[in-house]
Amino acid sequence: METTRIMPRSGAAFPLARGQLLTVLDPLGTQVSDLLAFAADDVREVISNGRTFDYEETLRLTRGNRIWSNRSRVLLTIEEDSVGCHDFLLTPCSVDTFRHFYPDKPEHRGCFGNLAEALAPYGVTADDIPVAFNCFMNVPIDSTGGISVLPPPSRAGDSVSFRAEQDLIIGLTACSAYASNGGTFKPIDYRIED
Amino acid sequence: METTRIMPRSGAAFPLARGQLLTVLDPLGTQVSDLLAFAADDVREVISNGRTFDYEETLRLTRGNRIWSNRSRVLLTIEEDSVGCHDFLLTPCSVDTFRHFYPDKPEHRGCFGNLAEALAPYGVTADDIPVAFNCFMNVPIDSTGGISVLPPPSRAGDSVSFRAEQDLIIGLTACSAYASNGGTFKPIDYRIED
Numbered sequence: 001m002e003t004t005r006i007m008p009r010s011g012a013a014f015p016l017a018r019g020q021l022l023t024v025l026d027p028l029g030t031q032v033s034d035l036l037a038f039a040a041d042d043v044r045e046v047i048s049n050g051r052t053f054d055y056e057e058t059l060r061l062t063r064g065n066r067i068w069s070n071r072s073r074v075l076l077t078i079e080e081d082s083v084g085c086h087d088f089l090l091t092p093c094s095v096d097t098f099r100h101f102y103p104d105k106p107e108h109r110g111c112f113g114n115l116a117e118a119l120a121p122y123g124v125t126a127d128d129i130p131v132a133f134n135c136f137m138n139v140p141i142d143s144t145g146g147i148s149v150l151p152p153p154s155r156a157g158d159s160v161s162f163r164a165e166q167d168l169i170i171g172l173t174a175c176s177a178y179a180s181n182g183g184t185f186k187p188i189d190y191r192i193e194d
Numbered sequence: 195m196e197t198t199r200i201m202p203r204s205g206a207a208f209p210l211a212r213g214q215l216l217t218v219l220d221p222l223g224t225q226v227s228d229l230l231a232f233a234a235d236d237v238r239e240v241i242s243n244g245r246t247f248d249y250e251e252t253l254r255l256t257r258g259n260r261i262w263s264n265r266s267r268v269l270l271t272i273e274e275d276s277v278g279c280h281d282f283l284l285t286p287c288s289v290d291t292f293r294h295f296y297p298d299k300p301e302h303r304g305c306f307g308n309l310a311e312a313l314a315p316y317g318v319t320a321d322d323i324p325v326a327f328n329c330f331m332n333v334p335i336d337s338t339g340g341i342s343v344l345p346p347p348s349r350a351g352d353s354v355s356f357r358a359e360q361d362l363i364i365g366l367t368a369c370s371a372y373a374s375n376g377g378t379f380k381p382i383d384y385r386i387e388d
Contacts, residue, residue: 049244050285050325053341055294059283060339070321072290089253091244096266100249127264130324131244141335145254147247 001191006033008185011114011173013122014192015040016164021079021193024135024172029156031186032175034092034111034132036119037067037075040167043124045069047076049088049131059141061086067133067162075168080161083154087137089147092129093177102178111173122169132171135160137180151182195385200227202379205308205367207316209234210358210386215273218329218366219383223350226369227382228286228305228326230313231261231269234361237318239263241270243282243325253335255280261327261356269362274355277348281331283341286323287371296372305367316363326365329354331374345376 003025006012016022016037024033039045051068053059061067062084067076091097094112098105116126136152174188175181197219200206210216210231218227233239245262247253255261256278261270285291288306292299310320330346368382369375 044321048285048325050283054284054291057342058338058340059335070285070323072288072294089244090248091242091264094266097248100266127238129264131242141253141339144252145335146252148251 001193003189003191006172006174006188006190008174008187009108009176011111011118011171013118013169013171016168016170016192018164018167020164021161022164022170023159023161023191025157025159025189026136026154027156027189028186029154029158030152030182030184031154031188032137032152032180033135033188034115034173034175035135036115036129036132036171038122038124038169039069039075040169043122043128043169045071045073046128046130047133052088059089061088074165076162077165078160079163080159082158083136083160085136085138085153086160087134087139088131089139090131090134092132093175093180097177105178108176110176114173114176115171119169119171149179152180195387197383197385200366200368200382200384202368202381203302203370205305205312205365207312207363207365210362210364212358212361214358215355215387216358216364217353217355217385219351219353220330220348221350221383222380223348223352224346224376224378225348225380225382226331226346226374227329228309228367228369229329230309230323230326230365232316232318232363233263233269234363237316237322237363239265240322240324241327246282253283255282268359270356271359272354273357274353276352277330277354279330279332279347280354281328281333282325283333284325284328286326287369287374291371299372302370304370308367308370309365313363313365343373
């Protein structure tokens, strides 16, 4: 089965036909992958954390949960999940978040810039990029609502699989931020099955 | 000081100049108001729950917290807050959420439809409507990430005030959903001070 590699601190975009299964793999462990899904026939329809939280009645999405669009349609269903820890609260890291959180570190366009470039050929603009589904990202919530970003619990070979419920355009990254991957920058692999 | 009333299950949109203070009041108690803010010079810039959670490092926003845009600018600062309970996780109620959660009740276009109509003259389309800042909305999160919608704790006369940090277009509703206002439909009042 063919696996495609997304190199560290980069991103990719590709079509995913209705019925196909997308598996996102963490080949080395402790890495995050930001995932976006747009309706292929109109990219103004996109995954929505708010609609998903509302319909699924949880912030913690795993096997069996569905990812809904801003137009209240299911775009993806999570079919397999060897980690059970993902985030759908935080926007992709960007040059602005690098300036804010890492003022002493070199600037980087981050997952946001990588997604914008990869998705541009499909007609997606930067303003169309919402909160991504952040595979393996570890964002605990304390009793007062405070949040933090900890290293992901994923180990080498862990994966999460999504069934496409519509014809989609997918955006996918190997995360560029320091906090989300424990200060390391690693690749992400993915494969598509019919 | 002039106060404007938003009638039950309706919405409004209006400009708010940089430096002005918008106060959202619950005149009868136990009511929710969905608030949106767009940059007046380009409505593709809009409040973002994901950017706000990231920069403010909390899901529970109250006095002193700032509400950020999808372009990483502060659009509003919360200056006063007599309730301290608001939601920024859930999208505005819509005809789709009514069909989903209240299949036995009459359909209603909800806050989503009310916001879309009120904001249309400013060039905002339905697809431009993100998660709103839901004043007084009570969405507890349990230890597993599960969420529920309970009646708001606001009492008659309670309010929350926002300072505009940019020239804005505001969308504001008196919420139409059953769960968010304890099964009652009440008005919302607002006032603007220089």
